[in-house]
Amino acid sequence: MYQYDAIDKTIVSERVSQFRDQVRRHLAGELSAAELQPLRLRNGLYMQIHAHMLRVSIPYGLLNSAQMRTLAHIARKYDRGYGHFTTRQNIQYNWPELADVPDILEDLSEVEMHAMQTSGNCIRNISSDQYAGVATDEIIDPRPYCEIIRQWSTLHPEFYWLPRKFKIAVTGATTDRAAVQFHDIGLEVVKSAAGEIGFKVYVGGGLGRTPVVGKVIKEFLPRDDILSYCESILRVYNLHGRRDNKYKARIKILVNAMGIDAFREQVEADWAHFKDGELKLHDTDFETMKAFFPQPAYEDLEDGDVRIDQWLQLDTKFADWYHNNTVEHRQPGYRIVNVSLKEHGVAPGDATDEQMDAIADIAEDYSFGEIRVTHEQNLVLSDVRQQDLLEVWKALDAARLATANIGSVNDMICCPGLDFCSLANATSIPIAKQINETFNDFQELYDIGEVKIKMSGCMNACGHHHVGHIGILGVDKKGEEWYQLTVGGDASNAAELGTRMGPAIAKDNVGKAVRDILDVYRDSREGEERLLDTFRRVGIEPFKERVYAEENS
Amino acid sequence: MSTANRAIKAKPEALPDFLSEDLNNSKVVRLSGVDSNSMQHLAPGEALTLASLPAGEISVPLEFWLENKEELLNREARVALQLAGKEQAEDIVEQLNDIDMVVLTFVNFVDGRSYSDAYKLRTRLGFSGEIRAVGDVHFDQLGFLARVGVDAFELSDDEDHEYALKAFKEFSEVYQPSADGKPLIFSRRRVVH
Ligand code: SF4
Numbered sequence: 001m002y003q004y005d006a007i008d009k010t011i012v013s014e015r016v017s018q019f020r021d022q023v024r025r026h027l028a029g030e031l032s033a034a035e036l037q038p039l040r041l042r043n044g045l046y047m048q049i050h051a052h053m054l055r056v057s058i059p060y061g062l063l064n065s066a067q068m069r070t071l072a073h074i075a076r077k078y079d080r081g082y083g084h085f086t087t088r089q090n091i092q093y094n095w096p097e098l099a100d101v102p103d104i105l106e107d108l109s110e111v112e113m114h115a116m117q118t119s120g121n122c123i124r125n126i127s128s129d130q131y132a133g134v135a136t137d138e139i140i141d142p143r144p145y146c147e148i149i150r151q152w153s154t155l156h157p158e159f160y161w162l163p164r165k166f167k168i169a170v171t172g173a174t175t176d177r178a179a180v181q182f183h184d185i186g187l188e189v190v191k192s193a194a195g196e197i198g199f200k201v202y203v204g205g206g207l208g209r210t211p212v213v214g215k216v217i218k219e220f221l222p223r224d225d226i227l228s229y230c231e232s233i234l235r236v237y238n239l240h241g242r243r244d245n246k247y248k249a250r251i252k253i254l255v256n257a258m259g260i261d262a263f264r265e266q267v268e269a270d271w272a273h274f275k276d277g278e279l280k281l282h283d284t285d286f287e288t289m290k291a292f293f294p295q296p297a298y299e300d301l302e303d304g305d306v307r308i309d310q311w312l313q314l315d316t317k318f319a320d321w322y323h324n325n326t327v328e329h330r331q332p333g334y335r336i337v338n339v340s341l342k343e344h345g346v347a348p349g350d351a352t353d354e355q356m357d358a359i360a361d362i363a364e365d366y367s368f369g370e371i372r373v374t375h376e377q378n379l380v381l382s383d384v385r386q387q388d389l390l391e392v393w394k395a396l397d398a399a400r401l402a403t404a405n406i407g408s409v410n411d412m413i414c415c416p417g418l419d420f421c422s423l424a425n426a427t428s429i430p431i432a433k434q435i436n437e438t439f440n441d442f443q444e445l446y447d448i449g450e451v452k453i454k455m456s457g458c459m460n461a462c463g464h465h466h467v468g469h470i471g472i473l474g475v476d477k478k479g480e481e482w483y484q485l486t487v488g489g490d491a492s493n494a495a496e497l498g499t500r501m502g503p504a505i506a507k508d509n510v511g512k513a514v515r516d517i518l519d520v521y522r523d524s525r526e527g528e529e530r531l532l533d534t535f536r537r538v539g540i541e542p543f544k545e546r547v548y549a550e551e552n553s
Numbered sequence: 554m555s556t557a558n559r560a561i562k563a564k565p566e567a568l569p570d571f572l573s574e575d576l577n578n579s580k581v582v583r584l585s586g587v588d589s590n591s592m593q594h595l596a597p598g599e600a601l602t603l604a605s606l607p608a609g610e611i612s613v614p615l616e617f618w619l620e621n622k623e624e625l626l627n628r629e630a631r632v633a634l635q636l637a638g639k640e641q642a643e644d645i646v647e648q649l650n651d652i653d654m655v656v657l658t659f660v661n662f663v664d665g666r667s668y669s670d671a672y673k674l675r676t677r678l679g680f681s682g683e684i685r686a687v688g689d690v691h692f693d694q695l696g697f698l699a700r701v702g703v704d705a706f707e708l709s710d711d712e713d714h715e716y717a718l719k720a721f722k723e724f725s726e727v728y729q730p731s732a733d734g735k736p737l738i739f740s741r742r743r744v745v746h
Contacts, residue, residue, distance in 0.1 A: 007738065010726045018723045022693065038663055039693055121663070151728045151738055157697035158672050158731060161665025227729075227737070238669050239641070273677055278730040278737050285739040 001062050001370065002147045002292045004112045011155065012109045015116060019043050020102035027099065042122055042160070044115030045101055049422050054093045054101060055118040056108060060128035060146040060170070061089030061373040065360040068371055070111045072356035078104050083356070085341060085349040087413055087464060088167075089127050089373040090118055094420055116154060121162045121249075123153040123234070127169045129177045130374040133293060134382045136330045140189040140197060142172035144289035145226065148281070152227045159234045163241035164249035166234065167206075179375070179491040181205045181214040182467065184251045185230060190220065198222045203233060203263070204255030205495075207461040212252040213495045215260040217267065223286065228279040232271040236263065296368040296383050301333020305386045320404040320442060321393055326384075335386050337367070339379040339396060340403040340411070344436045347429045348414040349377030358399035366392050375464075376413055376452075378406060408445040409453060409518065410436050413464060417457030417474060418481070424457035426474025426481035431455060431510050438511035448518055451531045454489070467491035469532050470517060471498040472510065481507045487517060487543055488535040499540045502548055516546040570637035571614060572596040572658050576687055580714050582706040584699060584721055587714045590707065592633065594656060594687055612656040612687075615640055618648065626651060633685070638666045642673040649680050657703065659688035668701045675702035675732035695720035702732030 004012070022039050025031040031039075037047075044055040056071070063071075071091055075083045078100050079093040086092055096104060108114055117124055126146045133141045149168060153159075159166070171178040172189035180186030186202035199221045205214025221229050237251045240258075255263045312319045327336040339359060341349050351359075359379060363371045366388045367381040374380060379401075384392055396402040405411050412435065415421065417428030432455065439445055454468030458475075465471035471486035483505050486498030505513050518531070520543050525534045535543070576594040580587055595601055597614040603624055612633035618625060625632045633654035636645060645655070655674060657667040667686070674680040685705040686698050692713075695706055699721055708717060728738045 005742075007726045007728075007741075011724065011728070014724050014726075035691065035693075148739070154728050155697075155724070156729055156731075157700035157727075158668045159665070160697055161663050161668065235669050235672075239666055243664055243666075278740065281739060282743060284743055288739075288742060 001064060001143075002059075002289075008112070008151075009109075012112070012114050012116075013106075015043075015114065015155070016102060016105045016109055019105060023098060023102055038120060040098075040101075041120035042117060043101070043105065044118035045096075045098075046119060047422075048094070048420055050420070051095050052098055052101070053420070054096045054104065054115060055086070056091050056093070056113060056115045057118045057125045058090050058113075058373050059150050060126055060132070060143060061130055061375075062143070063371045063373065064111075065364045065369045065371070067111045067113055068356050068360040068363070070107060070113065072353040072360070074104055074107060075353040075356065082350050082352045084347065084416065085351065085373050085377050085379070087349075087375045087377060087415075087462065088125060089130075089375055090125055091373070092416075094416075119165070121164050121166075122160050123156065123162075123166045123168065125167075126150050126153070127167070127178055127183075127375060129171050129173055130372045130380050131177060131327070131336060131382070132172065132372075133295070134329055134331070134336055135173050135175075135177075136328055137174040138172055138330075139174065139191060140172040141290070141293060142170040142178075142187075142189055143293045144286060145172075145187070145189060145199075145223070146170050147289055147292070148285065149226065149230065152230075152279075159238055162234070162238055163243045164246065164251075166237070166251065168230070174493075176491075176493045177375075179464075179467065179495075181495040182207055182211075182464075182491060183214065185233060186214045187226070189223075192220060196222060199226060201229065204252040204260070206250055206252045207464055207466050208250065209247055209459045209461070210250075210252065211461070211466040211497050212256065213497070214252075215255060217260065217264050224281045225275060227281065228275050228277070229267075229271055231279060232267045235270055236266045240266075295331075296370075298331045298334065298383070299385070301331075301385065301387075303332045303386070305333070308386055308389065311390050317397075317404070318390065318393055320446070321397075321402050322389065324404045324408065324446065325402070325406045326389065329383070331383070333386055335384050335389060337381040337384045337389070337392060337396075338374075338406040339371075339381060339401045340406055341378050341401070342405055342411050343400050343403045344410070344440070345433065347416075347419075348412050348432050351379075355399050355401060358395070359401065362392060362395050362399075365395075376411065378411070404442065405445060407450045407452075409439045409448055409451045409514070410445060411452075413452070413454040413468070415456050415463035417455075421457060421462075423460060424474065425459075425476035426457050426483065426507075428455045428457045428463060428472075428474060431472060431474075431483065431507070434508075434511040435514055438515055448522065449530055451518070452491075453514070464491065465489075466497045467495075468498060469530075469535075470514060475504050477504065483507065483510050485510075485513060485517075485547070487540060488532065490532060501540065502544055505547075513547045516549075517543050520546045570639045570658070570660060572635070572660070572688060576707065578687075578707045579710055580707070581685070582695070582708060582714055582717050584704060586718065592631070592654075592685075594635065594658070612654070612685075615645065615648075622648075622651070633683075636667070636670055638664050640670075642670040642678060646678055649674075649678060649682075653682035655680065655682065655684050657684065657686050659686060659690050659694075662689040662691060662694055668698065671698070671702040672732050692717050692720050696723050700727070700731045700733045700735075 169178040169183040188200040201218040202214030203217040372380040418424040455472040456463035467489040473484040485501040489498030490496040581590040592610040687707040
């Protein structure tokens with residue numbers, strides 16, 4: 001993975017000093033809370049219901065074992081012994097003291113981490129495919145491009161006070177696991193017929209109050225031009241994006257108001273001024289960056305180790321885990337292992353300091369010391385030898401990290417909701433629990449197969465409910481928590497927003513409604529259809545009928 | 554121009570853009586140090602007329618400048634031109650030969666439009682006079698404003714001006730070019746490799 005040089009180290013450590021001074025001035029009464037607010041936000045520090053919340057950046061979700069141990073250390077020393085992995089592939093701590101935050105940032109800087117631009121109206125952490133570099137459907141490894149964009153966007157002086165937050169995602173595979181069409185800028189790495197590498201560029205996608213699928217602004221942008229082109233998009237947005245209403249301030253609103261053609265015209269006009277200037281990248285830049293993401297030193301192995309068959313037969317728990325939580329690897333003899341952070345009774349995405357330490361150890365022993373964070377709030381050990389799978393499973397199981405529910409109804413995405421978030425209408429963690437309790441028979445889960453449930457506690461859609469196969473949105477009805485359900489959303493290539501079921505559902509009935517939806521699916525599916533496929537074939541009506549049957553009868 | 558500009562103009566008004574009252578600060582911070590200031594920044598409005606202009610150095614809103622350009626150019630004392638958030642750097646291209654100072658008016662420091670204006674004035678429109686930031690301008694904005702091409706800053710009189718000079722030294726390295734002519738990080742690494 002990328003390693004800081006002296007320049008990166010200087011920037012991060014000067015940033016820590018800068019924030020230390022800002023906090024000092026605030027505590028000394030020289031900087032008001034209002035003045036500190038935007039400054040702390042740009043260092044990942046929010047004010048929530050109970051306390052401050054610190055969001056630490058995990059660039060494109062990639063971590064090494066030493067970094068994971070530091071995250072554990074922070075949870076232990078400055079927080080309450082746990083952290084929360086987010087849908088943006090970052091980690092949040094819910095209870096840090098303001099005065100401690102400079103020290104936390106300093107500890108992070110020692111392992112080449114920071115919290116810069118994880119909140120505030122600026123360019124946020126770059127997100128990407130959690131299987132980058134190992135997926136069987138990968139065309140090009142997106143990580144070097146992510147890192148190049150990360151550096152360019154860090155402390156960019158012109159785009160630090162944007163109308164609203166700005167998110168960029170990059171994918172390099174045929175299946176889009178980074179939801180690039182739901183980002184302010186989405187980049188799909190592509191190869192032209194002539195073999196030239198470039199990007200298909202989407203702009204103005206996003207969820208939130210006004211979910212919009214991104215529009216193609218450029219079919220093929222040569223990779224050398226990626227920074228200047230992004231800069232032009234940002235400049236047009238910075239100058240023309242709305243600043244009078246924060247709910248209309250994202251770039252998607254500007255692109256929709258202008259129309260994509262007019263927006264493109266502005267961007268291209270700006271770009272023409274400097275496209276071949278200092279921002280133009282050279283082939284050597286890509287080569288240098290690519291060298292930071294080498295293929296791990298794989299052993300020469302074969303697929304089809306007979307021991308695995310034996311283990312599968314001997315232990316059904318191992319078999320369930322193997323089938324659900326591990327994925328095919330492109331290197332023979334290896335497998336991708338998903339680490340579930342969706343243990344029943346635990347808030348989705350939460351991990352304790354002990355669990356983080358355990359994962360760091362397991363990664364070091366069995367997966368080249370690297371860990372990835374997924375936007376589905378799980379972790380990934382990307383390069384595990386098949387012959388080690390039994391050991392890895394035992395080690396994960398001992399740390400309660402082997403719940404065999406990846407991709408299932410129980411593998412929900414869920415924002416912090418009313419338990420932590422000051423904007424929430426409704427709780428989301430208890431709903432996750434309720435659904436887990438409704439579906440506690442794993443054989444049933446496996447029969448249901450892939451269902452992505454995504455839940456947000458309010459319209460801001462941090463839980464990406466619009467693109468859940470089943471989406472759940474918390475709404476407030478006269479001070480009571482109600483839940484609006486959608487079916488058929490999809491964040492991948494066929495990008496689709498979910499279809500609304502009908503009136504919101506009372507809190508106690510959400511689990512039952514999800515069961516109704518899945519019963520309809522099981523009754524009417526054909527062949528290998530997933531819920532999503534059945535929905536596309538039969539439409540919303542049969543689901544509606546069942547969910548609202550009792551009310552109507 | 555094209556439909557593009559019309560679409561942009563058709564949007565509702567953004568935050569207030571113009572100074573709401575005249576500004577009269579006694580000091581100005583420059584990259585090189587703190588100087589005394591005698592320039593007065595005049596807010597737009599009914600009260601602003603040629604007859605009401607104070608003596609000495611002044612800056613005026615663009616609209617007032619355009620209406621009274623001839624008279625203003627005849628003044629002995631220096632006259633600078635204000636560029637508000639919603640006005641574009643391109644709007645003053647034809648004025649740049651007649652002035653040696655552009656004043657960016659910050660009504661709220663979180664409104665970052667003027668950063669792009671300063672960048673364009675420096676890198677595309679060839680403006681080499683002074684670009685001064687006034688209004689809601691604080692220590693914590695100075696570093697990035699300097700990078701995009703602003704070279705003078707008026708903080709309110711109750712701020713610590715000497716301390717503000719530290720803002721220009723907070724970062725000794727940067728990742729990207731801007732109006733300050735710093736190289737892109739990757740081009741520096743090219744030399745090393
Ligand atoms: S979706 Fe709403 S409730 Fe959930 S974290 Fe985001 S802002 Fe908070």
